[in-house]
Amino acid sequence: MNKENIYDKLKPDIxxxxxxxxxxxxxxxxxxxxxxxxxxxxxxxxxSKIIGIDISGKNFKKxxxxxxxxxxxxLVEYKKMDASHLDGFKDSIFNAVVMVYVLHGLDKPxxxxxxxxxxxxxxxxxxxxxxPRESEAEKIWKEKYFxxxxxxxxxxxxxxxKIGIDFPYGRNFLMFASxxxx
Numbered sequence: 405m406n407k408e409n410i411y412d413k414l415k416p417d418i419x420x421x422x423x424x425x426x427x428x429x430x431x432x433x434x435x436x437x438x439x440x441x442x443x444x445x446x447x448x449x450x451x452s453k454i455i456g457i458d459i460s461g462k463n464f465k466k467x468x469x470x471x472x473x474x475x476x477x478x479l480v481e482y483k484k485m486d487a488s489h490l491d492g493f494k495d496s497i498f499n500a501v502v503m504v505y506v507l508h509g510l511d512k513p514x515x516x517x518x519x520x521x522x523x524x525x526x527x528x529x530x531x532x533x534x535x536p537r538e539s540e541a542e543k544i545w546k547e548k549y550f551x552x553x554x555x556x557x558x559x560x561x562x563x564x565x566k567i568g569i570d571f572p573y574g575r576n577f578l579m580f581a582s583x584x585x586x
Contacts, residue, residue: 410541410544414573414578415441418504418533418578419442419445421572421580422442422446422502422504422531422533423445423446423449423450425529425531425580425582426446426450426452426500426502426529426531427450428450429450429452429499429500429529430452430453430499431452431453431455431497431498431499431500432446432450432452432453432454432455432498432499432500432501432502433454433455433456433457433493433498433500433501433502433520433523434446434454434455434456434457434501434502434503434504435457435487435501435502435503435506435516435520436457436458436459436487436503436504436505436506436509437456437457437458437467437482438458438463439463439466439467440456440458440463440464440466440467440470440480440482441467441470442456442502442504443455443456443467443480443482444467444470444471444474444476444480446502447471447474447476447479447480448474448476451479452479452499453479453480453481454479454480454481455480455481455482455483455498456480456481456482456483457482457483457484457485457487457490458482458484458485459484459485459486459487460484461482461483461484464482464484467480467482468480468482487503487506487510487516487519487520488510488511488512488515488516488519489519490519490520490522490523493523494523495522495523496522496523496524496525496526496528497523497525498523498524498525498528499524499525499528499529500524500528500529500530500531501520501523501524501528501529501530501531502530502531502532502533503531503532503533503534504533504534505533505534505535506532506534507532507534507550507555508534508535508547508548508549508550509547513550513558514558514561514562517530517558517559517562517564518562520562521562521563521564521585524585525585526585526586527584527585527586528584528585529582529583529584529585530559530564530582530583530584530585531580531581531582532555532579532580532581532582533578533579533580533581534549534550534555534578534579534581535549535577535578535579536549536550536551536552536555536571536575536576536578536579537549537550537551537554538551538576539576539577539578540576540577541577541578552569552579552581555569555579555581556569556581559581559583563585563586564583564584564585565583565584565585565586566582566583566584567581567582567583568581568582568583569581569582570582
């Protein structure tokens with residue numbers, strides 16, 4: 405099975421899990437939104453304001469067309485921005501931040517998490533979905549991922565509390581890491 409098949413097969417279930425975790429949050433930021441499908445999905449099913457940022461921004465026009473079809477343009481916004489420099493956002497404005505398959509690709513993950521902490525409101529939630537080290541994904545994608553303990557350590561170092569790590573598909577496949585700002 406190739407990587408696209410795995411992603412396509414899991415995507416609907418992963419999106420529903422993310423929606424369930426983030427439901428009730430009014431302002432949500434997605435880091436590394438890529439094709440913006442999660443941004444649009446969350447806006448449609450949570451009726452929350454969702455901002456997606458991505459370092460490339462190349463898929464924003466297509467995502468906006470999808471948002472128009474879904475009738476959610478008032479709930480979504482897409483911005484070209486680096487996760488390590490969230491200068492375009494004031495302090496304490498988001499109720500939740502989510503990143504999917506992004507943490508392992510960040511040049512400076514601790515700096516990005518520090519910025520995420522800054523833009524989260526008190527009691528705000530971070531949700532990181534990524535593959536753990538020594539997972540099947542490392543063999544398929546030939547990328548290096550973080551050990552769950554390292555993710556927990558980075559979250560702790562950036563002052564997040566109530567840290568949790570879950571493996572809904574088994575310990576060697578996909579990791580959902582979460583934390584809360586004070």
